Amino acid sequence: MAADGAGVVRGAAGCLCVLCGLPAAGKSSLAAGMLAAAARRGWRAAAVEYDRLIPDQAFRAMAVEDGVKLEDMHSQWKLHRQAVLQCLEQFLRNPVEVMADQPSSSRINSEAWERCIQGVLHPEGSNDDPAPLLFLLDDNFYYPSMRYEVCQLARKCSLGFCQVYLQCDLESCISRNQSRSTPVPSEVILEMVKRLEPPNPQKNSWEKHSISLNTTENLSECDIQSVMDLISSALRNPLSPVEDNSEQKEADRLKCANSVIHQADQACRRLISEAMKTARESRLSSEHMRTVAAQLNETKATFLQNLRTQILEEVPFMQEEDVNVELVVKKAVAIFDEKRKELLLGIINSQK
Structure with a gap:
Protein backbone atom coordinates (compact mmCIF):
# COMPACT_ATOMS: atom_id res chain seq x y z
CA MET A 1 0.00 0.00 0.00
CA ALA A 2 1.32 3.45 -0.82
CA ALA A 3 2.19 5.87 1.92
CA ASP A 4 0.24 8.74 0.34
CA GLY A 5 -2.18 10.26 2.82
CA ALA A 6 -0.48 8.62 5.76
CA GLY A 7 0.11 10.62 8.87
CA VAL A 8 2.39 10.89 11.84
CA VAL A 9 1.97 10.38 15.56
CA ARG A 10 5.06 12.29 16.64
CA GLY A 11 4.36 15.12 19.04
CA ALA A 12 0.96 13.83 20.08
CA ALA A 13 -0.01 12.72 23.55
CA GLY A 14 -0.80 9.03 23.53
CA CYS A 15 -2.20 6.29 25.74
CA LEU A 16 -2.36 2.50 25.68
CA CYS A 17 -5.44 1.30 27.55
CA VAL A 18 -5.76 -2.40 28.41
CA LEU A 19 -9.28 -3.88 28.58
CA CYS A 20 -9.09 -7.14 30.49
CA GLY A 21 -11.54 -9.72 31.79
CA LEU A 22 -13.19 -13.02 30.96
CA PRO A 23 -14.49 -13.78 27.46
CA ALA A 24 -17.89 -12.10 26.93
CA ALA A 25 -17.39 -9.79 29.92
CA GLY A 26 -18.24 -6.82 27.70
CA LYS A 27 -14.83 -5.61 26.50
CA SER A 28 -15.88 -5.04 22.88
CA SER A 29 -19.03 -3.19 23.95
CA LEU A 30 -16.98 -0.97 26.24
CA ALA A 31 -14.47 -0.33 23.45
CA ALA A 32 -17.27 0.77 21.11
CA GLY A 33 -18.56 3.23 23.69
CA MET A 34 -15.08 4.58 24.33
CA LEU A 35 -14.37 5.05 20.62
CA PRO A 55 -5.60 -15.36 12.19
CA ASP A 56 -8.34 -17.98 12.43
CA GLN A 57 -5.87 -20.86 12.19
CA ALA A 58 -4.45 -19.84 15.55
CA PHE A 59 -7.82 -20.55 17.14
CA ARG A 60 -8.16 -23.86 15.33
CA ALA A 61 -4.69 -24.87 16.51
CA MET A 62 -5.79 -24.24 20.07
CA ALA A 63 -8.89 -26.41 19.89
CA VAL A 64 -9.47 -28.10 23.21
CA GLU A 65 -9.23 -31.86 23.08
CA ASP A 66 -9.23 -34.36 25.93
CA GLY A 67 -9.75 -31.67 28.53
CA VAL A 68 -8.75 -28.04 28.94
CA LYS A 69 -5.19 -27.16 27.96
CA LEU A 70 -4.99 -23.51 28.91
CA GLU A 71 -1.23 -23.66 29.44
CA ASP A 72 -0.79 -24.82 25.82
CA MET A 73 -3.11 -22.06 24.68
CA GLU A 89 5.40 -0.39 18.29
CA GLN A 90 6.42 -0.11 14.64
CA PHE A 91 3.41 2.08 13.97
CA LEU A 92 4.08 4.33 16.96
CA ARG A 93 7.68 4.84 15.88
CA ASN A 94 7.13 5.29 12.15
CA PRO A 95 3.51 5.22 10.93
CA VAL A 96 4.35 6.24 7.35
CA GLU A 97 6.70 3.31 6.91
CA VAL A 98 4.22 0.92 8.52
CA MET A 99 1.44 2.00 6.18
CA ALA A 100 3.72 1.50 3.20
CA ASP A 101 4.79 -1.94 4.38
CA GLN A 102 2.02 -3.94 6.03
CA PRO A 103 3.04 -6.66 8.51
CA SER A 104 4.15 -9.80 6.72
CA SER A 105 4.01 -12.03 9.80
CA SER A 106 1.55 -14.89 9.45
CA ARG A 107 0.64 -14.25 13.08
CA ILE A 108 -1.17 -11.02 12.17
CA ASN A 109 -4.15 -10.45 9.87
CA SER A 110 -2.77 -7.58 7.77
CA GLU A 111 -6.16 -6.43 6.50
CA ALA A 112 -7.54 -6.22 10.04
CA TRP A 113 -4.42 -4.34 11.14
CA GLU A 114 -4.78 -1.82 8.32
CA ARG A 115 -8.41 -1.17 9.27
CA CYS A 116 -7.34 -0.79 12.90
CA ILE A 117 -4.83 2.01 12.32
CA GLN A 118 -6.60 3.92 9.53
CA GLY A 119 -8.61 5.95 12.01
CA VAL A 120 -5.65 7.16 14.07
CA LEU A 121 -3.52 8.68 11.33
CA HIS A 122 -2.92 12.43 11.43
CA PRO A 123 -3.27 13.95 7.93
CA GLU A 124 0.16 14.57 6.49
CA GLY A 125 0.87 18.25 5.96
CA SER A 126 -1.78 19.35 8.44
CA ASN A 127 -0.80 22.41 10.47
CA ASP A 128 -3.12 21.50 13.32
CA ASP A 129 -1.67 20.18 16.54
CA PRO A 130 -1.93 16.40 16.49
CA ALA A 131 -4.89 15.14 18.47
CA PRO A 132 -4.35 12.77 21.41
CA LEU A 133 -3.85 9.18 20.35
CA LEU A 134 -5.63 6.28 22.07
CA PHE A 135 -5.25 2.55 21.54
CA LEU A 136 -7.68 0.23 23.32
CA LEU A 137 -6.16 -3.25 23.65
CA ASP A 138 -8.98 -5.79 23.84
CA ASP A 139 -8.02 -9.27 25.07
CA ASN A 140 -8.43 -11.38 28.22
CA PHE A 141 -5.02 -10.44 29.72
CA TYR A 142 -5.63 -12.81 32.64
CA TYR A 143 -2.00 -12.82 33.87
CA PRO A 144 -0.22 -9.64 35.06
CA SER A 145 2.75 -10.58 32.85
CA MET A 146 0.50 -10.21 29.78
CA ARG A 147 -0.52 -6.70 30.81
CA TYR A 148 3.00 -5.74 31.80
CA GLU A 149 4.17 -6.26 28.21
CA VAL A 150 1.81 -3.44 27.21
CA CYS A 151 3.07 -1.27 30.07
CA GLN A 152 6.64 -1.79 28.88
CA LEU A 153 5.69 -0.66 25.37
CA ALA A 154 3.98 2.45 26.76
CA ARG A 155 7.09 3.23 28.79
CA LYS A 156 9.39 2.67 25.82
CA CYS A 157 7.35 5.11 23.72
CA SER A 158 6.69 7.61 26.57
CA LEU A 159 2.92 7.06 26.42
CA GLY A 160 0.26 6.98 29.08
CA PHE A 161 -0.83 3.57 30.34
CA CYS A 162 -4.01 2.47 32.10
CA GLN A 163 -6.17 -0.61 32.62
CA VAL A 164 -9.87 -1.36 32.86
CA TYR A 165 -10.90 -4.64 34.45
CA LEU A 166 -14.38 -5.78 33.45
CA GLN A 167 -15.80 -7.77 36.33
CA CYS A 168 -18.71 -9.93 35.22
CA ASP A 169 -20.16 -12.98 36.96
CA LEU A 170 -19.28 -16.33 35.44
CA GLU A 171 -22.85 -17.33 34.63
CA SER A 172 -23.43 -14.17 32.58
CA VAL A 188 -11.70 -22.73 28.82
CA ILE A 189 -13.68 -19.97 30.55
CA LEU A 190 -14.03 -22.11 33.69
CA GLU A 191 -10.28 -22.73 33.72
CA MET A 192 -9.53 -19.06 33.07
CA VAL A 193 -11.57 -18.07 36.13
CA LYS A 194 -9.11 -20.01 38.28
CA ARG A 195 -6.12 -18.24 36.77
CA LEU A 196 -7.44 -14.72 36.29
CA GLU A 197 -5.43 -12.17 38.28
CA PRO A 198 -7.15 -8.75 38.12
CA PRO A 199 -5.07 -5.55 38.29
CA ASN A 200 -3.70 -5.02 41.78
CA PRO A 201 -2.31 -1.48 42.25
CA GLN A 202 -1.42 -2.22 45.89
CA LYS A 203 0.88 -5.03 44.81
CA ASN A 204 2.08 -3.74 41.42
CA SER A 205 2.96 -0.05 41.27
CA TRP A 206 2.78 -0.07 37.47
CA GLU A 207 -0.96 -0.90 37.71
CA LYS A 208 -1.81 2.27 39.63
CA HIS A 209 -3.87 3.69 36.75
CA SER A 210 -6.53 0.96 36.88
CA ILE A 211 -10.24 0.80 37.55
CA SER A 212 -12.77 -2.02 37.79
CA LEU A 213 -16.24 -1.97 36.21
CA ASN A 214 -19.07 -4.33 37.06
CA THR A 215 -20.37 -5.37 33.64
CA THR A 216 -22.92 -7.98 34.67
CA GLU A 217 -25.54 -5.39 33.73
CA ASN A 218 -25.41 -3.03 30.75
CA LEU A 219 -22.73 -0.35 30.67
CA SER A 220 -23.86 3.13 31.63
CA GLU A 221 -22.74 6.57 30.49
CA CYS A 222 -21.24 6.95 33.95
CA ASP A 223 -19.05 3.90 33.29
CA ILE A 224 -17.84 5.37 30.00
CA GLN A 225 -17.12 8.70 31.69
CA SER A 226 -15.12 6.97 34.43
CA VAL A 227 -12.94 5.27 31.83
CA MET A 228 -12.45 8.48 29.85
CA ASP A 229 -11.40 10.27 33.04
CA LEU A 230 -8.89 7.48 33.70
CA ILE A 231 -7.47 7.82 30.18
CA SER A 232 -7.28 11.61 30.49
CA SER A 233 -5.23 11.18 33.65
CA ALA A 234 -2.92 8.69 31.90
CA LEU A 235 -2.48 11.10 28.97
CA ARG A 236 -1.38 13.81 31.40
CA ASN A 237 1.07 11.44 33.08
CA PRO A 238 3.00 9.53 30.40
CA LEU A 239 5.47 6.91 31.56
CA SER A 240 9.16 7.66 31.57
CA PRO A 241 11.55 5.44 29.59
CA VAL A 242 13.64 5.13 32.75
CA GLU A 243 12.15 2.37 34.88
CA ASP A 244 12.23 2.66 38.63
CA ASN A 245 13.88 -0.14 40.56
CA SER A 246 10.71 -1.56 42.10
CA GLU A 247 9.09 -2.02 38.70
CA GLN A 248 12.13 -3.82 37.31
CA LYS A 249 12.19 -6.13 40.32
CA GLU A 250 8.54 -6.99 39.76
CA ALA A 251 9.26 -7.71 36.10
CA ASP A 252 12.14 -9.99 37.08
CA ARG A 253 9.93 -11.81 39.55
CA LEU A 254 7.23 -12.38 36.91
CA LYS A 255 9.85 -13.68 34.49
CA CYS A 256 11.19 -16.09 37.08
CA ALA A 257 7.70 -17.30 38.01
CA ASN A 258 6.89 -17.97 34.36
CA SER A 259 10.11 -19.95 33.97
CA VAL A 260 9.39 -22.10 37.02
CA ILE A 261 5.78 -22.76 35.99
CA HIS A 262 6.76 -23.69 32.44
CA GLN A 263 9.38 -26.20 33.58
CA ALA A 264 7.14 -27.61 36.30
CA ASP A 265 4.32 -28.02 33.78
CA GLN A 266 6.55 -30.01 31.43
CA ALA A 267 7.73 -32.26 34.27
CA CYS A 268 4.16 -32.85 35.48
CA ARG A 269 3.07 -33.82 31.98
CA ARG A 270 5.77 -36.49 31.88
CA LEU A 271 4.66 -37.83 35.26
CA ILE A 272 1.04 -37.96 34.10
CA SER A 273 2.10 -39.91 31.00
CA GLU A 274 3.92 -42.39 33.22
CA ALA A 275 0.85 -42.69 35.44
CA MET A 276 -1.41 -43.40 32.46
CA LYS A 277 1.01 -46.09 31.29
CA THR A 278 0.93 -47.69 34.74
CA ALA A 279 -2.87 -47.52 34.73
CA ARG A 280 -3.05 -49.33 31.39
CA GLU A 281 -0.62 -52.00 32.58
CA SER A 282 -2.84 -52.47 35.64
CA ARG A 283 -5.73 -53.22 33.25
CA LEU A 284 -7.99 -50.48 34.53
CA SER A 285 -11.39 -50.22 32.88
CA SER A 286 -12.07 -47.48 30.34
CA GLU A 287 -14.17 -45.63 32.90
CA HIS A 288 -11.38 -45.76 35.47
CA MET A 289 -8.84 -44.65 32.85
CA ARG A 290 -10.94 -41.57 32.11
CA THR A 291 -11.20 -40.88 35.83
CA VAL A 292 -7.43 -41.13 36.24
CA ALA A 293 -6.81 -38.73 33.34
CA ALA A 294 -9.38 -36.20 34.53
CA GLN A 295 -8.24 -36.20 38.15
CA LEU A 296 -4.55 -35.99 37.26
CA ASN A 297 -5.12 -33.04 34.92
CA GLU A 298 -7.26 -31.29 37.52
CA THR A 299 -4.62 -31.92 40.18
CA LYS A 300 -1.92 -30.55 37.88
CA ALA A 301 -3.87 -27.37 37.10
CA THR A 302 -4.51 -26.68 40.78
CA PHE A 303 -0.91 -27.50 41.67
CA LEU A 304 0.54 -25.11 39.05
CA GLN A 305 -1.80 -22.29 40.05
CA ASN A 306 -0.88 -22.69 43.72
CA LEU A 307 2.80 -22.83 42.81
CA ARG A 308 2.53 -19.60 40.82
CA THR A 309 0.76 -17.87 43.70
CA GLN A 310 3.39 -19.06 46.16
CA ILE A 311 6.25 -17.83 43.99
CA LEU A 312 4.74 -14.40 43.43
CA GLU A 313 3.58 -13.80 46.98
CA GLU A 314 5.77 -15.79 49.34
CA VAL A 315 9.18 -16.56 47.90
CA PRO A 316 11.61 -13.77 48.90
CA PHE A 317 13.53 -13.32 45.66
CA MET A 318 13.47 -10.78 42.89
CA GLN A 319 15.89 -11.67 40.11
CA GLU A 320 15.94 -14.92 38.16
CA GLU A 321 19.73 -15.17 38.25
CA ASP A 322 19.58 -15.23 42.07
CA VAL A 323 17.33 -18.29 42.05
CA ASN A 324 18.16 -21.91 41.39
CA VAL A 325 15.15 -22.47 39.16
CA GLU A 326 16.04 -26.12 38.60
CA LEU A 327 16.04 -26.77 42.35
CA VAL A 328 12.75 -24.92 42.87
CA VAL A 329 11.15 -26.96 40.09
CA LYS A 330 12.58 -30.23 41.43
CA LYS A 331 11.18 -29.66 44.92
CA ALA A 332 7.80 -28.56 43.61
CA VAL A 333 7.43 -31.47 41.20
CA ALA A 334 8.32 -33.92 43.98
CA ILE A 335 5.21 -32.72 45.82
CA PHE A 336 3.07 -33.26 42.72
CA ASP A 337 4.59 -36.71 42.24
CA GLU A 338 3.46 -37.76 45.72
CA LYS A 339 -0.07 -36.59 44.97
CA ARG A 340 0.04 -38.41 41.64
CA LYS A 341 1.10 -41.71 43.23
CA GLU A 342 -1.52 -41.42 45.96
CA LEU A 343 -4.29 -40.67 43.46
CA LEU A 344 -3.30 -43.50 41.10
CA LEU A 345 -2.96 -46.05 43.90
CA GLY A 346 -6.38 -45.15 45.25
CA ILE A 347 -8.08 -45.67 41.88
CA ILE A 348 -6.23 -48.95 41.19
CA ASN A 349 -7.21 -50.31 44.61
CA SER A 350 -10.83 -49.26 44.11
CA GLN A 351 -11.09 -51.54 41.07
CA LYS A 352 -9.81 -54.62 42.85
Whole structure:
Protein backbone atom coordinates (compact mmCIF):
# COMPACT_ATOMS: atom_id res chain seq x y z
CA MET A 1 0.00 0.00 0.00
CA ALA A 2 1.32 3.45 -0.82
CA ALA A 3 2.19 5.87 1.92
CA ASP A 4 0.24 8.74 0.34
CA GLY A 5 -2.18 10.26 2.82
CA ALA A 6 -0.48 8.62 5.76
CA GLY A 7 0.11 10.62 8.87
CA VAL A 8 2.39 10.89 11.84
CA VAL A 9 1.97 10.38 15.56
CA ARG A 10 5.06 12.29 16.64
CA GLY A 11 4.36 15.12 19.04
CA ALA A 12 0.96 13.83 20.08
CA ALA A 13 -0.01 12.72 23.55
CA GLY A 14 -0.80 9.03 23.53
CA CYS A 15 -2.20 6.29 25.74
CA LEU A 16 -2.36 2.50 25.68
CA CYS A 17 -5.44 1.30 27.55
CA VAL A 18 -5.76 -2.40 28.41
CA LEU A 19 -9.28 -3.88 28.58
CA CYS A 20 -9.09 -7.14 30.49
CA GLY A 21 -11.54 -9.72 31.79
CA LEU A 22 -13.19 -13.02 30.96
CA PRO A 23 -14.49 -13.78 27.46
CA ALA A 24 -17.89 -12.10 26.93
CA ALA A 25 -17.39 -9.79 29.92
CA GLY A 26 -18.24 -6.82 27.70
CA LYS A 27 -14.83 -5.61 26.50
CA SER A 28 -15.88 -5.04 22.88
CA SER A 29 -19.03 -3.19 23.95
CA LEU A 30 -16.98 -0.97 26.24
CA ALA A 31 -14.47 -0.33 23.45
CA ALA A 32 -17.27 0.77 21.11
CA GLY A 33 -18.56 3.23 23.69
CA MET A 34 -15.08 4.58 24.33
CA LEU A 35 -14.37 5.05 20.62
CA ALA A 36 -17.53 7.13 20.31
CA ALA A 37 -16.61 9.19 23.39
CA ALA A 38 -13.07 9.71 22.07
CA ALA A 39 -14.42 10.90 18.72
CA ARG A 40 -16.58 13.48 20.49
CA ARG A 41 -13.44 14.82 22.16
CA GLY A 42 -11.57 14.98 18.87
CA TRP A 43 -9.16 12.21 19.82
CA ARG A 44 -7.77 9.67 17.39
CA ALA A 45 -8.65 6.24 18.74
CA ALA A 46 -8.56 2.61 17.66
CA ALA A 47 -9.56 -0.70 19.21
CA VAL A 48 -6.82 -3.33 18.94
CA GLU A 49 -9.03 -6.42 19.00
CA TYR A 50 -6.79 -9.45 19.33
CA ASP A 51 -9.55 -11.80 18.19
CA ARG A 52 -9.69 -9.98 14.84
CA LEU A 53 -5.96 -9.44 14.40
CA ILE A 54 -4.89 -12.99 15.12
CA PRO A 55 -5.60 -15.36 12.19
CA ASP A 56 -8.34 -17.98 12.43
CA GLN A 57 -5.87 -20.86 12.19
CA ALA A 58 -4.45 -19.84 15.55
CA PHE A 59 -7.82 -20.55 17.14
CA ARG A 60 -8.16 -23.86 15.33
CA ALA A 61 -4.69 -24.87 16.51
CA MET A 62 -5.79 -24.24 20.07
CA ALA A 63 -8.89 -26.41 19.89
CA VAL A 64 -9.47 -28.10 23.21
CA GLU A 65 -9.23 -31.86 23.08
CA ASP A 66 -9.23 -34.36 25.93
CA GLY A 67 -9.75 -31.67 28.53
CA VAL A 68 -8.75 -28.04 28.94
CA LYS A 69 -5.19 -27.16 27.96
CA LEU A 70 -4.99 -23.51 28.91
CA GLU A 71 -1.23 -23.66 29.44
CA ASP A 72 -0.79 -24.82 25.82
CA MET A 73 -3.11 -22.06 24.68
CA HIS A 74 -1.19 -19.50 26.72
CA SER A 75 2.16 -20.55 25.20
CA GLN A 76 0.86 -20.42 21.62
CA TRP A 77 -1.14 -17.25 22.16
CA LYS A 78 1.94 -15.50 23.57
CA LEU A 79 3.64 -15.50 20.17
CA HIS A 80 0.62 -13.87 18.57
CA ARG A 81 0.30 -11.30 21.38
CA GLN A 82 3.92 -10.33 20.91
CA ALA A 83 3.39 -9.96 17.16
CA VAL A 84 0.50 -7.55 17.81
CA LEU A 85 2.65 -5.44 20.13
CA GLN A 86 5.51 -5.45 17.62
CA CYS A 87 3.19 -4.08 14.92
CA LEU A 88 1.89 -1.47 17.34
CA GLU A 89 5.40 -0.39 18.29
CA GLN A 90 6.42 -0.11 14.64
CA PHE A 91 3.41 2.08 13.97
CA LEU A 92 4.08 4.33 16.96
CA ARG A 93 7.68 4.84 15.88
CA ASN A 94 7.13 5.29 12.15
CA PRO A 95 3.51 5.22 10.93
CA VAL A 96 4.35 6.24 7.35
CA GLU A 97 6.70 3.31 6.91
CA VAL A 98 4.22 0.92 8.52
CA MET A 99 1.44 2.00 6.18
CA ALA A 100 3.72 1.50 3.20
CA ASP A 101 4.79 -1.94 4.38
CA GLN A 102 2.02 -3.94 6.03
CA PRO A 103 3.04 -6.66 8.51
CA SER A 104 4.15 -9.80 6.72
CA SER A 105 4.01 -12.03 9.80
CA SER A 106 1.55 -14.89 9.45
CA ARG A 107 0.64 -14.25 13.08
CA ILE A 108 -1.17 -11.02 12.17
CA ASN A 109 -4.15 -10.45 9.87
CA SER A 110 -2.77 -7.58 7.77
CA GLU A 111 -6.16 -6.43 6.50
CA ALA A 112 -7.54 -6.22 10.04
CA TRP A 113 -4.42 -4.34 11.14
CA GLU A 114 -4.78 -1.82 8.32
CA ARG A 115 -8.41 -1.17 9.27
CA CYS A 116 -7.34 -0.79 12.90
CA ILE A 117 -4.83 2.01 12.32
CA GLN A 118 -6.60 3.92 9.53
CA GLY A 119 -8.61 5.95 12.01
CA VAL A 120 -5.65 7.16 14.07
CA LEU A 121 -3.52 8.68 11.33
CA HIS A 122 -2.92 12.43 11.43
CA PRO A 123 -3.27 13.95 7.93
CA GLU A 124 0.16 14.57 6.49
CA GLY A 125 0.87 18.25 5.96
CA SER A 126 -1.78 19.35 8.44
CA ASN A 127 -0.80 22.41 10.47
CA ASP A 128 -3.12 21.50 13.32
CA ASP A 129 -1.67 20.18 16.54
CA PRO A 130 -1.93 16.40 16.49
CA ALA A 131 -4.89 15.14 18.47
CA PRO A 132 -4.35 12.77 21.41
CA LEU A 133 -3.85 9.18 20.35
CA LEU A 134 -5.63 6.28 22.07
CA PHE A 135 -5.25 2.55 21.54
CA LEU A 136 -7.68 0.23 23.32
CA LEU A 137 -6.16 -3.25 23.65
CA ASP A 138 -8.98 -5.79 23.84
CA ASP A 139 -8.02 -9.27 25.07
CA ASN A 140 -8.43 -11.38 28.22
CA PHE A 141 -5.02 -10.44 29.72
CA TYR A 142 -5.63 -12.81 32.64
CA TYR A 143 -2.00 -12.82 33.87
CA PRO A 144 -0.22 -9.64 35.06
CA SER A 145 2.75 -10.58 32.85
CA MET A 146 0.50 -10.21 29.78
CA ARG A 147 -0.52 -6.70 30.81
CA TYR A 148 3.00 -5.74 31.80
CA GLU A 149 4.17 -6.26 28.21
CA VAL A 150 1.81 -3.44 27.21
CA CYS A 151 3.07 -1.27 30.07
CA GLN A 152 6.64 -1.79 28.88
CA LEU A 153 5.69 -0.66 25.37
CA ALA A 154 3.98 2.45 26.76
CA ARG A 155 7.09 3.23 28.79
CA LYS A 156 9.39 2.67 25.82
CA CYS A 157 7.35 5.11 23.72
CA SER A 158 6.69 7.61 26.57
CA LEU A 159 2.92 7.06 26.42
CA GLY A 160 0.26 6.98 29.08
CA PHE A 161 -0.83 3.57 30.34
CA CYS A 162 -4.01 2.47 32.10
CA GLN A 163 -6.17 -0.61 32.62
CA VAL A 164 -9.87 -1.36 32.86
CA TYR A 165 -10.90 -4.64 34.45
CA LEU A 166 -14.38 -5.78 33.45
CA GLN A 167 -15.80 -7.77 36.33
CA CYS A 168 -18.71 -9.93 35.22
CA ASP A 169 -20.16 -12.98 36.96
CA LEU A 170 -19.28 -16.33 35.44
CA GLU A 171 -22.85 -17.33 34.63
CA SER A 172 -23.43 -14.17 32.58
CA CYS A 173 -20.15 -14.60 30.69
CA ILE A 174 -20.95 -18.19 29.76
CA SER A 175 -24.49 -17.26 28.71
CA ARG A 176 -23.31 -14.37 26.52
CA ASN A 177 -20.51 -16.47 25.09
CA GLN A 178 -22.90 -19.20 23.97
CA SER A 179 -24.83 -16.68 21.87
CA ARG A 180 -21.73 -15.84 19.83
CA SER A 181 -21.21 -17.24 16.35
CA THR A 182 -17.87 -18.73 17.43
CA PRO A 183 -18.04 -19.21 21.21
CA VAL A 184 -15.05 -19.96 23.38
CA PRO A 185 -15.35 -23.47 24.90
CA SER A 186 -17.01 -23.17 28.32
CA GLU A 187 -14.26 -25.35 29.79
CA VAL A 188 -11.70 -22.73 28.82
CA ILE A 189 -13.68 -19.97 30.55
CA LEU A 190 -14.03 -22.11 33.69
CA GLU A 191 -10.28 -22.73 33.72
CA MET A 192 -9.53 -19.06 33.07
CA VAL A 193 -11.57 -18.07 36.13
CA LYS A 194 -9.11 -20.01 38.28
CA ARG A 195 -6.12 -18.24 36.77
CA LEU A 196 -7.44 -14.72 36.29
CA GLU A 197 -5.43 -12.17 38.28
CA PRO A 198 -7.15 -8.75 38.12
CA PRO A 199 -5.07 -5.55 38.29
CA ASN A 200 -3.70 -5.02 41.78
CA PRO A 201 -2.31 -1.48 42.25
CA GLN A 202 -1.42 -2.22 45.89
CA LYS A 203 0.88 -5.03 44.81
CA ASN A 204 2.08 -3.74 41.42
CA SER A 205 2.96 -0.05 41.27
CA TRP A 206 2.78 -0.07 37.47
CA GLU A 207 -0.96 -0.90 37.71
CA LYS A 208 -1.81 2.27 39.63
CA HIS A 209 -3.87 3.69 36.75
CA SER A 210 -6.53 0.96 36.88
CA ILE A 211 -10.24 0.80 37.55
CA SER A 212 -12.77 -2.02 37.79
CA LEU A 213 -16.24 -1.97 36.21
CA ASN A 214 -19.07 -4.33 37.06
CA THR A 215 -20.37 -5.37 33.64
CA THR A 216 -22.92 -7.98 34.67
CA GLU A 217 -25.54 -5.39 33.73
CA ASN A 218 -25.41 -3.03 30.75
CA LEU A 219 -22.73 -0.35 30.67
CA SER A 220 -23.86 3.13 31.63
CA GLU A 221 -22.74 6.57 30.49
CA CYS A 222 -21.24 6.95 33.95
CA ASP A 223 -19.05 3.90 33.29
CA ILE A 224 -17.84 5.37 30.00
CA GLN A 225 -17.12 8.70 31.69
CA SER A 226 -15.12 6.97 34.43
CA VAL A 227 -12.94 5.27 31.83
CA MET A 228 -12.45 8.48 29.85
CA ASP A 229 -11.40 10.27 33.04
CA LEU A 230 -8.89 7.48 33.70
CA ILE A 231 -7.47 7.82 30.18
CA SER A 232 -7.28 11.61 30.49
CA SER A 233 -5.23 11.18 33.65
CA ALA A 234 -2.92 8.69 31.90
CA LEU A 235 -2.48 11.10 28.97
CA ARG A 236 -1.38 13.81 31.40
CA ASN A 237 1.07 11.44 33.08
CA PRO A 238 3.00 9.53 30.40
CA LEU A 239 5.47 6.91 31.56
CA SER A 240 9.16 7.66 31.57
CA PRO A 241 11.55 5.44 29.59
CA VAL A 242 13.64 5.13 32.75
CA GLU A 243 12.15 2.37 34.88
CA ASP A 244 12.23 2.66 38.63
CA ASN A 245 13.88 -0.14 40.56
CA SER A 246 10.71 -1.56 42.10
CA GLU A 247 9.09 -2.02 38.70
CA GLN A 248 12.13 -3.82 37.31
CA LYS A 249 12.19 -6.13 40.32
CA GLU A 250 8.54 -6.99 39.76
CA ALA A 251 9.26 -7.71 36.10
CA ASP A 252 12.14 -9.99 37.08
CA ARG A 253 9.93 -11.81 39.55
CA LEU A 254 7.23 -12.38 36.91
CA LYS A 255 9.85 -13.68 34.49
CA CYS A 256 11.19 -16.09 37.08
CA ALA A 257 7.70 -17.30 38.01
CA ASN A 258 6.89 -17.97 34.36
CA SER A 259 10.11 -19.95 33.97
CA VAL A 260 9.39 -22.10 37.02
CA ILE A 261 5.78 -22.76 35.99
CA HIS A 262 6.76 -23.69 32.44
CA GLN A 263 9.38 -26.20 33.58
CA ALA A 264 7.14 -27.61 36.30
CA ASP A 265 4.32 -28.02 33.78
CA GLN A 266 6.55 -30.01 31.43
CA ALA A 267 7.73 -32.26 34.27
CA CYS A 268 4.16 -32.85 35.48
CA ARG A 269 3.07 -33.82 31.98
CA ARG A 270 5.77 -36.49 31.88
CA LEU A 271 4.66 -37.83 35.26
CA ILE A 272 1.04 -37.96 34.10
CA SER A 273 2.10 -39.91 31.00
CA GLU A 274 3.92 -42.39 33.22
CA ALA A 275 0.85 -42.69 35.44
CA MET A 276 -1.41 -43.40 32.46
CA LYS A 277 1.01 -46.09 31.29
CA THR A 278 0.93 -47.69 34.74
CA ALA A 279 -2.87 -47.52 34.73
CA ARG A 280 -3.05 -49.33 31.39
CA GLU A 281 -0.62 -52.00 32.58
CA SER A 282 -2.84 -52.47 35.64
CA ARG A 283 -5.73 -53.22 33.25
CA LEU A 284 -7.99 -50.48 34.53
CA SER A 285 -11.39 -50.22 32.88
CA SER A 286 -12.07 -47.48 30.34
CA GLU A 287 -14.17 -45.63 32.90
CA HIS A 288 -11.38 -45.76 35.47
CA MET A 289 -8.84 -44.65 32.85
CA ARG A 290 -10.94 -41.57 32.11
CA THR A 291 -11.20 -40.88 35.83
CA VAL A 292 -7.43 -41.13 36.24
CA ALA A 293 -6.81 -38.73 33.34
CA ALA A 294 -9.38 -36.20 34.53
CA GLN A 295 -8.24 -36.20 38.15
CA LEU A 296 -4.55 -35.99 37.26
CA ASN A 297 -5.12 -33.04 34.92
CA GLU A 298 -7.26 -31.29 37.52
CA THR A 299 -4.62 -31.92 40.18
CA LYS A 300 -1.92 -30.55 37.88
CA ALA A 301 -3.87 -27.37 37.10
CA THR A 302 -4.51 -26.68 40.78
CA PHE A 303 -0.91 -27.50 41.67
CA LEU A 304 0.54 -25.11 39.05
CA GLN A 305 -1.80 -22.29 40.05
CA ASN A 306 -0.88 -22.69 43.72
CA LEU A 307 2.80 -22.83 42.81
CA ARG A 308 2.53 -19.60 40.82
CA THR A 309 0.76 -17.87 43.70
CA GLN A 310 3.39 -19.06 46.16
CA ILE A 311 6.25 -17.83 43.99
CA LEU A 312 4.74 -14.40 43.43
CA GLU A 313 3.58 -13.80 46.98
CA GLU A 314 5.77 -15.79 49.34
CA VAL A 315 9.18 -16.56 47.90
CA PRO A 316 11.61 -13.77 48.90
CA PHE A 317 13.53 -13.32 45.66
CA MET A 318 13.47 -10.78 42.89
CA GLN A 319 15.89 -11.67 40.11
CA GLU A 320 15.94 -14.92 38.16
CA GLU A 321 19.73 -15.17 38.25
CA ASP A 322 19.58 -15.23 42.07
CA VAL A 323 17.33 -18.29 42.05
CA ASN A 324 18.16 -21.91 41.39
CA VAL A 325 15.15 -22.47 39.16
CA GLU A 326 16.04 -26.12 38.60
CA LEU A 327 16.04 -26.77 42.35
CA VAL A 328 12.75 -24.92 42.87
CA VAL A 329 11.15 -26.96 40.09
CA LYS A 330 12.58 -30.23 41.43
CA LYS A 331 11.18 -29.66 44.92
CA ALA A 332 7.80 -28.56 43.61
CA VAL A 333 7.43 -31.47 41.20
CA ALA A 334 8.32 -33.92 43.98
CA ILE A 335 5.21 -32.72 45.82
CA PHE A 336 3.07 -33.26 42.72
CA ASP A 337 4.59 -36.71 42.24
CA GLU A 338 3.46 -37.76 45.72
CA LYS A 339 -0.07 -36.59 44.97
CA ARG A 340 0.04 -38.41 41.64
CA LYS A 341 1.10 -41.71 43.23
CA GLU A 342 -1.52 -41.42 45.96
CA LEU A 343 -4.29 -40.67 43.46
CA LEU A 344 -3.30 -43.50 41.10
CA LEU A 345 -2.96 -46.05 43.90
CA GLY A 346 -6.38 -45.15 45.25
CA ILE A 347 -8.08 -45.67 41.88
CA ILE A 348 -6.23 -48.95 41.19
CA ASN A 349 -7.21 -50.31 44.61
CA SER A 350 -10.83 -49.26 44.11
CA GLN A 351 -11.09 -51.54 41.07
CA LYS A 352 -9.81 -54.62 42.85
